[in-house]
Amino acid sequence: xxxxxxxxxxxxxxxxxxxxxxxxxxxxxxxxxxxxxxxxxxxxxxxxxxxxxxxxxxxxxxxxxxxxxxxxxxxxxxxxxxxxxxxxxxxxxxxxxxxxxxxxxxxxxxxxxxxxxxxxxxxxxxxxxxxxxxxxxxxxxxxxxxxxxxxxxxxxxxxxxxxxxxxxxxxxxxxxxxxxxxxxxxxxxxxxxxxxxxxxxxxxxxxxxxxxxxxxxxxx
Amino acid sequence: xxxxxxxxxxxxxxxxxxxxxxxxxxxxxxxxxxxxxxxxxxxxxxxxxxxxxxxxxxxxxxxxxxxxxxxxxxxxxxxxxxxxxxxxxxxxxxxxxxxxxxxxxxxxxxxxxxxxxxxxxxxxxxxxxxxxxxxxxxxxxxxxxxxxxxxxxxxxxxxxxxxxxxxxxxxxxxxxxxxxxxxxxxxxxxxxxxxxxxxxxxxxxxxxxxxxxxxxxxxxxxxxxxxxxxxx
Ligand SMILES: Nc1ncnc2c1ncn2[C@@H]1O[C@H](COP(=O)(O)OP(=O)(O)OP(=O)(O)O)[C@@H](O)[C@H]1O
Ligand SMILES: [Mg+2]
Numbered sequence: 001x002x003x004x005x006x007x008x009x010x011x012x013x014x015x016x017x018x019x020x021x022x023x024x025x026x027x028x029x030x031x032x033x034x035x036x037x038x039x040x041x042x043x044x045x046x047x048x049x050x051x052x053x054x055x056x057x058x059x060x061x062x063x064x065x066x067x068x069x070x071x072x073x074x075x076x077x078x079x080x081x082x083x084x085x086x087x088x089x090x091x092x093x094x095x096x097x098x099x100x101x102x103x104x105x106x107x108x109x110x111x112x113x114x115x116x117x118x119x120x121x122x123x124x125x126x127x128x129x130x131x132x133x134x135x136x137x138x139x140x141x142x143x144x145x146x147x148x149x150x151x152x153x154x155x156x157x158x159x160x161x162x163x164x165x166x167x168x169x170x171x172x173x174x175x176x177x178x179x180x181x182x183x184x185x186x187x188x189x190x191x192x193x194x195x196x197x198x199x200x201x202x203x204x205x206x207x208x209x210x211x212x213x214x215x216x217x218x219x220x
Numbered sequence: 221x222x223x224x225x226x227x228x229x230x231x232x233x234x235x236x237x238x239x240x241x242x243x244x245x246x247x248x249x250x251x252x253x254x255x256x257x258x259x260x261x262x263x264x265x266x267x268x269x270x271x272x273x274x275x276x277x278x279x280x281x282x283x284x285x286x287x288x289x290x291x292x293x294x295x296x297x298x299x300x301x302x303x304x305x306x307x308x309x310x311x312x313x314x315x316x317x318x319x320x321x322x323x324x325x326x327x328x329x330x331x332x333x334x335x336x337x338x339x340x341x342x343x344x345x346x347x348x349x350x351x352x353x354x355x356x357x358x359x360x361x362x363x364x365x366x367x368x369x370x371x372x373x374x375x376x377x378x379x380x381x382x383x384x385x386x387x388x389x390x391x392x393x394x395x396x397x398x399x400x401x402x403x404x405x406x407x408x409x410x411x412x413x414x415x416x417x418x419x420x421x422x423x424x425x426x427x428x429x430x431x432x433x434x435x436x437x438x439x440x441x442x443x444x445x446x447x448x449x450x451x452x
Contacts, residue, residue: 045299048303049302049303049305049450049451050299050302050303050450050451051451051452052451052452063304064303066300066303068296068299068300068303070296071296072295072296072297072299072300073295073297074228074232074295074297076231076232076235076236077228077231077232081228081231085224085227085228086300088221088224089221089224089301089304089306090304091221129300
């Protein structure tokens with residue numbers, strides 16, 4: 001279960017997120033959509049307790065798998081030691097490392113230094129890290145950025161399988177086709193406010209709807 | 221948990237050039253200054269090596285510690301750990317242990333000087349041992365200060381400079397202390413005065429306690445600083 005209840009937060013007087021409420025039930029994939037700077041990452045950091053909300057509260061069933069917006073790792077470590085270290089931090093057996101890498105399509109990267117990975121490889125390792133221990137909640141900030149089309153399809157299958165195993169999955173994304181394909185619901189945030197929460201239609205419909213909600217001017 | 225942090229820190233630290241450069245500089249400068257002292261005194265004494273090594277640790281320990289928390293904050297891995305959530309204490313204690321071990325390893329070749337002394341003459345081993353104990357304790361306290369400085373910023377050079385200047389103030393805390401109304405307190409804060417006892421062959425429990433408390437206080441503050449990053 002992932003729940004945001006009237007979350008608000010400003011940075012130095014500038015409002016970033018305003019009374020954002022939504023929830024992700026176990027077994028559900030929810031896509032968090034919005035233009036750049038809308039407040040997606042801020043909401044995610046509020047959900048994880050990395051930022052203090054000015055008002056409202058966040059409720060996330062722990063442990064939670066988290067993919068940050070930007071990949072974060074130790075360049076000098078091999079992928080397997082990086083995951084081994086995070087497994088220890090998450091109090092998950094080291095034996096979980098291999099299946100997590102496999103599920104994220106990163107099994108071939110185990111021996112490579114983190115600092116030498118390509119963007120898409122890094123993204124896959126970031127996803128593998130979130131899968132450690134198969135937590136009941138996932139909060140993924142643009143988990144498919146930088147992945148090639150085949151990997152995007154694989155990630156989609158993975159997210160669906162996590163949900164069918166009973167996890168609550170929240171992903172933020174800019175890819176409307178992806179949202180339409182993977183999500184049970186989409187939550188659209190514009191200028192810090194939730195402006196729509198609905199079932200995604202076909203990709204084309206979602207795009208039309210998104211542009212309508214966001215206002216064309218903002219996408220230029 | 222702490223063990224995993226120590227292992228990871230050691231691997232990351234020794235994959236960087238920092239320990240090698242720090243070690244080379246430390247041994248080179250220490251060797252030059254110490255041999256100069258020996259030549260001047262014409263006595264087989266380890267004592268003069270202690271303050272020289274201590275002062276060099278003041279400058280070099282911050283370099284070993286500067287990345288500890290600052291680099292994790294900059295690269296985003298700290299946020300990943302805080303989201304788990306990992307508490308500040310095992311994190312900073314692990315980082316401190318790794319930094320301390322690293323400084324001790326880098327310092328270890330000083331025992332070669334002792335062998336040199338054995339060859340030169342007949343040194344008293346008491347002051348040698350107490351001097352080494354003093355240096356090890358000093359290194360632990362300085363490493364804790366370095367980790368604390370690193371936990372207050374995400375810029376490594378700022379962390380190193382802060383730790384260096386704070387250590388420098390503590391080193392010279394006794395200077396002109398008698399002229400001040402708080403002179404007695406300042407005198408007791410001076411890490412160079414504390415080290416002097418060890419170099420002279422005396423292991424005083426209050427001096428040991430001083431270094432241990434300094435390290436504990438710095439680590440407590442560092443853990444609080446890390447936990448404070450969680451909810452900003
Ligand atoms: N630490 C911060 N300090 C100041 N302002 C911030 C901070 N973090 C975010 N903001 C501001 O809050 C607003 C929302 O940012 P956020 O990163 O949540 O957007 P986003 O929806 O994730 O955008 P993107 O799609 O580009 O990732 C932006 O105007 C941003 O500049
Ligand atoms: Mg974002």
